[in-house]
Amino acid sequence: MAVEKTAPAIELINVSRRFLSPTGKSLTAIRDFTMTVERGEFVAVVGPTGCGKSTTLNLVTGLASPSAGEVRVMGAPVKGIDPRIGFVFQTDALFPWRTVIENVMAGPLFRGRPRAQAQASARDWLARVGLARFEQHYPHQLSGGMRKRVALAQTFINGPEILLMDEPFSALDVQTRVLMHEELLRLWSEAKASVVFVTHDLEEAIALADKVYVLTAGPATVKSVYTIDLPRPRVVADIRYEQRFIDYSRTIWADLKEEVETSYARAAA
Amino acid sequence: MTDATVNIPTAAFRPGTSDAEIEAAAAKAAAHRRHTVTFWRLGILVVFLALWEIAGRMAWIDPFFYAMPSSIAGRLYEWITEGTSEGPLWYHLYVTMEESVLGFVTGSVAGIIIGVALGRNRMAADIFSIYIKVINSIPRVVLAPIFIMILGLGLASKVALAFVMVFFVVFHNAFQGVREADRAMIANARILGASDWQLTRSVIVPSAMSWIFASLHVSFGFAIIGAIVGEFVGSRYGIGLLINIAKGSFDAAGMYAAIVIVMVVALGAEYLMTMVENRLAKWRPQPLHETQ
Numbered sequence: 007m008a009v010e011k012t013a014p015a016i017e018l019i020n021v022s023r024r025f026l027s028p029t030g031k032s033l034t035a036i037r038d039f040t041m042t043v044e045r046g047e048f049v050a051v052v053g054p055t056g057c058g059k060s061t062t063l064n065l066v067t068g069l070a071s072p073s074a075g076e077v078r079v080m081g082a083p084v085k086g087i088d089p090r091i092g093f094v095f096q097t098d099a100l101f102p103w104r105t106v107i108e109n110v111m112a113g114p115l116f117r118g119r120p121r122a123q124a125q126a127s128a129r130d131w132l133a134r135v136g137l138a139r140f141e142q143h144y145p146h147q148l149s150g151g152m153r154k155r156v157a158l159a160q161t162f163i164n165g166p167e168i169l170l171m172d173e174p175f176s177a178l179d180v181q182t183r184v185l186m187h188e189e190l191l192r193l194w195s196e197a198k199a200s201v202v203f204v205t206h207d208l209e210e211a212i213a214l215a216d217k218v219y220v221l222t223a224g225p226a227t228v229k230s231v232y233t234i235d236l237p238r239p240r241v242v243a244d245i246r247y248e249q250r251f252i253d254y255s256r257t258i259w260a261d262l263k264e265e266v267e268t269s270y271a272r273a274a275a
Numbered sequence: 276m277t278d279a280t281v282n283i284p285t286a287a288f289r290p291g292t293s294d295a296e297i298e299a300a301a302a303k304a305a306a307h308r309r310h311t312v313t314f315w316r317l318g319i320l321v322v323f324l325a326l327w328e329i330a331g332r333m334a335w336i337d338p339f340f341y342a343m344p345s346s347i348a349g350r351l352y353e354w355i356t357e358g359t360s361e362g363p364l365w366y367h368l369y370v371t372m373e374e375s376v377l378g379f380v381t382g383s384v385a386g387i388i389i390g391v392a393l394g395r396n397r398m399a400a401d402i403f404s405i406y407i408k409v410i411n412s413i414p415r416v417v418l419a420p421i422f423i424m425i426l427g428l429g430l431a432s433k434v435a436l437a438f439v440m441v442f443f444v445v446f447h448n449a450f451q452g453v454r455e456a457d458r459a460m461i462a463n464a465r466i467l468g469a470s471d472w473q474l475t476r477s478v479i480v481p482s483a484m485s486w487i488f489a490s491l492h493v494s495f496g497f498a499i500i501g502a503i504v505g506e507f508v509g510s511r512y513g514i515g516l517l518i519n520i521a522k523g524s525f526d527a528a529g530m531y532a533a534i535v536i537v538m539v540v541a542l543g544a545e546y547l548m549t550m551v552e553n554r555l556a557k558w559r560p561q562p563l564h565e566t567q
Contacts, residue, residue, distance in 0.1 A: 067466055087465055099463035103481045103558040112477075116468035144558045164467065 013081025015168050015200035016043040016066055021075035022225075023061050034225040035061040039075070041219060041228060043168075048194065048201045050211035052262060053221030054269035059204040060096075061226070063170045066202065067091055079168065089117070092166030092199070094157055094174040100145045106156050107132060107141040113164040131159040135189065151182035155189065162193055169199045173206065187214060187242040195239065208262060212254050213242045220261050223269035232258055342527040350528040351535065359517055368536065370512040371502050374430060378437020379498035383445045383491060385438070390449025391483065395475060400450070407446070415440050415501070419508040428509050437501030441494040448490035452483025485559075488552045495544045499537060 021039045024032050035058040043049045053059050064070040065077050068087045077084045079091070100109050107128050114124035132138050135155040145153055154175065161169065175183045191214065194201060205211050211218045218232045234254060236245065245251050324344045330336045331343035338346065354364040361367065393400040419436055426432035456479050464478045506515025514533050521529030 067462075069462055069465070089468060091466060093463065093466045095459045095463060097457075097459045099457070099459040101460065101464075101478065101481070103484075105558075112464070112469075113467040116464070116470070116473050146559070160467065 013078070014042045015045045015047070015080060016041070016202065017076075017078040018042075018062065018065065019076045019078070021062075021065060021072045021077060023058075023065060023070065024073045036224075036226045038227050043200050043202055045167075045200055046198050048203065048214060048216045049219060050203045050205060050215035050217070051219045051221060052205060052208055052211045052258075053226055054223050054262075054266045055206055057221050057224040057265070057269060058226035059206075059221060060172050063093070063172050063202060063204060066168070066170060067093060088168075089164075090167040092161040092164055092169045094154075094161050094169070094171045096173040096176055098145070098153055098157075100153060100156055100160070102145050104144075105141065106137060106143050106145070106148070109145065109156055110159045110163055113160060117164070127163055128159070131163045132156075134162075134193070135159045149182075150178055151186060154178060154182075154186055158189065158193060162197060165197070166199055169194070169197075169201045171201065171203045173204055175210070176205070176207070183210070184243050190214070191238075191240065191242065208259055209246055209255060212236075212251060212258065213240065213245050218258060220258060221265070223265045223272065229265065230261055338527070339525070340527055342531050346528040347531045347535065350526075350532040354532065361512070361516065361520065364517075364536075367513050367517055368540070370430075371499070371506065371514040371537075372540065374433035374502035374505070374513070375437055375495070375498040377430075377434045378501055379441050379495050381434070382438040382441025382498065383494060386442045386445025386490075387449045387487060390446040390487075391453055391475065391480060394450045394453025394483070395479065407443075411443050416504050419505050422505065423509045428511055433502045433505035433510070433513070436505040437498040440497040440501035444494045444497060445487065445490045448486045449483055452486030453479050455486070456482045485556065488548075488556075492545065492548055492552075495548065496541050499541055499544075503537065 018039050018041045022037045023035045025035055027033050039062065041049070041051075041062070051059055051062065061070065065072055066079065066084065068084045071077075071084075079088050101112065104112070107125065110128035110131055111121075111124040114127060115121065119127075129138070129141070132141060135158055137152060137155055137159070140148060140152065145156065148156065157174070175186050178186060187210065201215075203211070203214060208218075212234055215234055218234060220229045220232070221227065222229045232254065236248070236250060236254075327341075328344050331338040331341065358364060359367065393403060415436070418439060419432075422432040422435045426435060460482065461474065461478060464474050469478065502513065503515035503518070506513035507519055510516050514537055518530055518533045521527075521533065
């Protein structure tokens, strides 16, 4: 177990993933992808649209397996779905026929915890995301931002050591998004989880992350890695006006822009 | 700009109208609308029945074949008060209902279970789909003589026919509902820790439920068709038998009276089903009404 203690949270080592298209052709989503996420580290992954960012997350969850290379979680190879992993989806993945509290209770109940305990814990998490009054509402009665907070509570209640987020806030309006960033950073600093946050929004990536991975146009591979040395705790609403933030933004955008243009030119061709 | 003002509905509000006024006006408009709908519904029925009656009495149509609302009502009254030539009406109705309900319940339970099972298992679905397609292409009513030959004139043959009428409809919808279940939702449940069985029970089946309910609505009607066709082909009791006997004695009023009974029962079942569905689907968004 000594090895496990020191191993990074996530390692992707020369990973490739190929798909078969409906016509039987082989498509490469990612190739020779190498990434390491240390424990407690917040990593953001940015890249052009459709380059294969989400594929990397699916490999870590075990919902997909690599065609070549190795994926390790906490030092051990991924075999099936790891209970230490939490995932926040881009689309609404709440269960619409369950009330808010039943949605949050889902994880503990699936994992065999007693109902009373799950309920108490769900209450606690709903209070932490500021939705205590909405326990008995159904998802369709909530706003997009509130639904996202339910999704966060639903994920955090399982106490994930690794948190994977696939463009979680891309459907929200800008103001709600900033509030959700604050919320996420607060929950993250309490939970001490390792995070991989996939986004196409560079400013979001810099504001939240310790490290930003820039991917190439598909098939995706790592183009460059930037360490974001901004002090924590960060105030997301204000940080974007700091000179160092702007410098990071400019440098990384210069890098990302080439890939976005390649991707765009390819789509137009 | 006079054109624009013409198009403003009469319920347009002055600036400064209070919420209470808007709500009162909306409630009034809604009530008015309801009354108009009820009025026309009843009106159309009355006109239709009156025309039928007049056409019969004036001999525009031959009442021997088409009967008349009054003679149908008379026959219904006679059946209710004195019973039919084959015994009390209620017993026939009870037999038909028993056959339909048994066929409906067994058919829909089997349809849901097999639909969900095949929906969850791609391989089994690919293997069995061809057989289901083949069997489904048989017009169900041709099975009636076979069932009666095998299972006899009693309850079992009618239940079997109602069962096959219901099963395929429910099966198809359950299968499709499972296939349409949202993939992100399934992935979410699995990462939250759901086992295969938990996934089926608490994610797949609930999300297929609206599909399944859509099929249950029509399939009770199908169950009644199955029961009546079965009775028609060979039975000792039931509404289908009454129709058959009425046909044999050229009793048009009797045939229409039996149809009316079946209609009332089917409508009642439909009403019950809608009530149950609304109960179960309270999580679905209710449409907001615009104040016009």
